[in-house]
Amino acid sequence: MAISSLLIANRGEIAVRIIRAARDLGIRTVQVFSKADAESLPVMLADEAVEIGPPQAKKSYLNTDAILKAAKESGVDAIHPGYGFLAENGEFADAVTAAGFVFCGPSGDVIRLLGDKVAARQVAAEAGIPTVPGSAGRIDDLDEARRVIQEIGFPVLIKAAAGGGGRGIRIVSDWDDFDRLVPQAAAEAQSAFGDGGLYIEKLIGEARHIEVQVLGDGENVIHCFERECSLQRRRQKVWEEAPSVTLPEKTRNSLCDSAVALARHVGYCGAGTLEFLYDEEADSFYFIEMNTRIQVEHPVTELITGIDLLREMILIASGQALRIRQDDVQIRGHAIECRINAEDPANDFMPFPGVVDSLSVPGGPGVRFDTMLFSGYAIPPFYDSLLGKLIVWDDDRAGALRRLQGALNELEVGGVKTTKSLHLALAADEDVQGAQFHTKFLEQWLDREADEMAKAKRFGI
DSSP states (O other): OOOEEEEEEOHHHHHHHHHHHHTTOEEEEEEEEGGTTTSHHHHHHSEEEEEEOOOOGGGGGTHHHHHHHHHHHTTTEEEEEEEETTTTHHHHHHHHTTTTTTTTTSHHHHHHHHHSHHHHHHHHTTTOOOOOOOOOOOOHHHHHHHHHHHHHHEEEEEEEEOOOTTTOOOEOOSHHHHHHHHHHHHHHHHHHOOOOOEEEEEEOTTEEEEEEEEESSSEEEEEEEEEEEEEEEETTTEEEESSSSSSSSSHHHHHHHHHHHHHHHHHHHHEEEEEEEEETTEEEEEEEEEEOSOOOTTHHHHHOOOOOHHHHHHHHHOOOOOOOGGGOOOOOEEEEEEEEEEEGGTTTTEEEEOOEEEEOOOOOEEEOOOOOOOOTTTTTTTTEEEEEEEEEESSSSHHHHHHHHHHHHHEETTTTTTTTHHHHHTTTOHHHHTTOTTTTTTHHHHHOOOOOHHHHHHHHO
């Protein structure tokens, strides 16, 4: 069905992004909000706004009944979940469609299939895509876990079968670690996702994190090339780029074709991202998981391909066949995204809610700042610390890095501490400039910068 009105079941910068995409399509928008977000930018921008509960997410943005009630009362056709909260909840997707609304994303069955990392690995194997050596399925008991580790050897990753965001993951290097950390991982997974299931993967040393953006309409699937997401802290992405400058062209083609094959294998509908580990020394890649939603880092893909991923996502949800052919998707230039968080880099990245008393946003060709900030905005302490994403584009990576440094220097968020200083330091680092990094690089880099003199120099304290 054609979508004429859309409810955004999210908050912050992604809600703003969805509202703008819908507005460009002539679609009326309804923004749900908690009491903490009553004076937020998405509420101001949407055609209509409906309060759905108190600040606690489980009583508002995770409250399916409240969201569906708002959708019914506002008379919308569809619901977009954004990322986080209920975006990868198959039961929520089912509830949306059962209530007569269009869900902007894949079906509940596909979300459940690919949201379970063990099942997703099995699907990848069926589609002929290499996966990291590890357990064939969920680990039912410690004896089984020991047998798997004896087969593949230390070090290994113990990972939650459900969920993501780096929770429920432990690095196990020996049997003492095993006895201590496996119960911790199971308990954390149970607490975070309501599912204590685990599986085991061989730890790939100094791997890169490469992901592939796909779009599918249930029959046809295309890729929009890859993103380099290796700069991470505690398994949370900090800085993303597109394309990866380290992939040989043959490997890039094979990686992207593999992503399309898996998405086509499950009849994928919507925007999705397949994540891989890339062993640069061996020139080998391994599938690790698929995210059945729009990603935080989607803008870098938009800038190098010229494709509005949110627009296409909404059009696919409305029943339109995929409008873009694979041959139409080309890489042009290089894009970098920095996540600007309300955190203090000099104080172990302590969250820093507060009032933004001034705001200066960079501009110029090839500069984009996706945010929900405005001068006078009070950052609530109840949610993720992401304030916005500074994205730059230029003809090549060297130009993009120069443009990024200029844009970061222009960006000013007064009244709160942010991670801007971290990104300025990274942009000036020789290894980062040479694209010589892996998934453990940033944590090792921060350890080297941990003494007070280095902090004073790098972070201006």
